[in-house]
Amino acid sequence: MSIADRGTEAMMTNYPPRPLTIVRGDGCWLWDDAGTRYLDLVAGIAVVTLGHGHPAPIAALAAQSAVLDHVSNLYWTEPAIALAERLNSLSGLEQAFFCNSGAEANEAAIKLARRHGTETGGAAKHELVCLEGAFHGRTLGALQATWAKPKKIPFEPLPAGFRHVPRNDIAALRAAVGPQTAGVLIEPIQGEGGVHVIDEAFLIEARSLCDQHDALLLFDEVQTGIGRCGAWFAFQRTTVRPDAVVLAKGLASGMPIGALLSKRLATGFRPGDHGTTFGGSPPIAAAALATIEVVERDDLIGNAARVGEHLSVALAGIDGVAVVRGAGLLLAVELVDGDAAGAATALRERGVIVNAVSDTAIRLCPPLVITMEQAELAIEAFRAVLAARG
Ligand SMILES: Cc1ncc(COP(=O)(O)O)c(C=O)c1O
CATH class of the missing domain: 3.40.640.10 (Type I PLP-dependent aspartate aminotransferase-like (Major domain))
Known part of the structure; x- marks a missing residue:
């Protein structure tokens, strides 16, 4: 039995179905049980301040x-x-x-x-x-x-x-x-x-x-x-x-x-x-x-301000993004054509984990240790996903 099947059997049904089984984390990276690596822009819902396994x-x-x-x-x-x-x-x-x-x-x-x-x-x-x-x-x-x-x-x-x-x-x-x-x-x-x-x-x-x-x-x-x-x-x-x-x-x-x-x-x-x-x-x-x-x-507050500002400006400039709200590393990306859940799935398939905070907006709340290079990977993934949606 897979971990997911065992969870479905043994745990209460108060959470929606979970798309991944995560087995390991390091900094801003997570790995699932098939060995696939993901850039984690959720951080356990704004929890893992220093990144996984600090x-x-x-x-x-x-x-x-x-x-x-x-x-x-x-x-x-x-x-x-x-x-x-x-x-x-x-x-x-x-x-x-x-x-x-x-x-x-x-x-x-x-x-x-x-x-x-x-x-x-x-x-x-x-x-x-x-x-x-x-x-x-x-x-x-x-x-x-x-x-x-x-x-x-x-x-x-x-x-x-x-x-x-x-x-x-x-x-x-x-x-x-x-x-x-x-x-x-x-x-x-x-x-x-x-x-x-x-x-x-x-x-x-x-x-x-x-x-x-x-x-x-x-x-x-x-x-x-x-x-x-x-x-x-x-x-x-x-x-x-x-x-x-x-x-x-x-x-x-x-x-x-x-x-x-x-x-x-x-x-x-x-x-x-x-x-x-x-x-x-x-x-x-x-x-x-x-x-x-x-x-x-490590001046992670300064990092949150700097990387957050970069993400915010770059994402707001992508076709298909209506507006970016928030401050520092708590951001929502409002999509022109809505379907935030679909966009979150497409981003995950490209190795970037985000979550849909409403029907039309994606939330980013990564670890505060996220680097500019990792932010660039995220921006690139958004660009590709939104371009594919036309
Ligand atoms: C602003 C705010 N208050 C309270 C809570 C509840 O926290 P917990 O899930 O640890 O009970 C949350 C959780 O998302 C939150 O975002």
């Missing part, structure tokens, strides 16, 4: 595991504290909570906003204002904060107290935020929603409304954080500063981690409010610290 997080994880593996949050351990200090200093925030995924980190952010809301305004101050097109995860709270209705309907009832406004619609935002608002939750660049950059003017208004109504401004940087968009955090490309930031995906370059960073809040979590057994485990924290070191040492 020695730094692996060595840090192994070394820390040999010294101390896991004791839970009943005790202090140094790696999580060092990671919190590093992230606080990079983000300008002051306190960290660690968990294991983006959805979990958003659950923590929602609870933090509600804890703050009920402390400052009583039970009525519990609403979260989110954006149309948002994606925040699949757990019930994060799913309710997410926009796409079809993902939600089979699992209703979901938690009450969430409103959605169209992205970049300042009037709608003003109408939605009020004394009942505990938090406004925004991806500064919407990832799963199709790579849409939120206007700075909209973020400035969100900041001002949160200040006016004593609500928390929460930025979901699960997909955009840790250098991907040409800054440590996408919000740093703007003048707006949030009260809290949600991280996951690329933070430990392939190891599972989530984080919530916030200002020091008198109205924040109290002991017993929130927790998770694995959060901040020493080996994962060590892998995240090693990831951050390499991003800094």
Whole structure:
């Protein structure tokens, strides 16, 4: 039986059929079980920051595991504290909570906003204002904060107290935020929603409304954080500063981690409010610290900005591309004749892995170590695929 057949038999059917069985990775390259090599422009959905198999997080994880593996949050351990200090200093925030995924980190952010809301305004101050097109995860709270209705309907009832406004619609935002608002939750660049950059003017208004109504401004940087968009955090490309930031995906370059960073809040979590057994485990924290070191040492933020700009300009010039959206190495290539799924298949057949983020757009979120030469291979493949479609 093939690996694919065994997977079909043994695993639940919650993911669509998978076109490849991947057996090995190295940097920006992946190999399937037939030995075919692919240029990986997906990076495990914006996760493998340093490329596949980078020695730094692996060595840090192994070394820390040999010294101390896991004791839970009943005790202090140094790696999580060092990671919190590093992230606080990079983000300008002051306190960290660690968990294991983006959805979990958003659950923590929602609870933090509600804890703050009920402390400052009583039970009525519990609403979260989110954006149309948002994606925040699949757990019930994060799913309710997410926009796409079809993902939600089979699992209703979901938690009450969430409103959605169209992205970049300042009037709608003003109408939605009020004394009942505990938090406004925004991806500064919407990832799963199709790579849409939120206007700075909209973020400035969100900041001002949160200040006016004593609500928390929460930025979901699960997909955009840790250098991907040409800054440590996408919000740093703007003048707006949030009260809290949600991280996951690329933070430990392939190891599972989530984080919530916030200002020091008198109205924040109290002991017993929130927790998770694995959060901040020493080996994962060590892998995240090693990831951050390499991003800094090798100027991967500069690389993301430079290669991202080159990809963006070159792809926008290809016949058949309507527009390229995004920043750094989080890009969407909107196709004139749509059929992003068909184009993704054709690119894969030419040895380039991308994913269709909507019916009409292809997302690129490669490892931040991608070189200009590898970007050229990708551009050439797009040119060939779109030319073949006429
Ligand atoms: C912006 C954003 N938030 C949250 C999530 C959920 O993260 P996870 O899949 O780790 O739960 C994602 C995943 O794509 C995301 O892009």
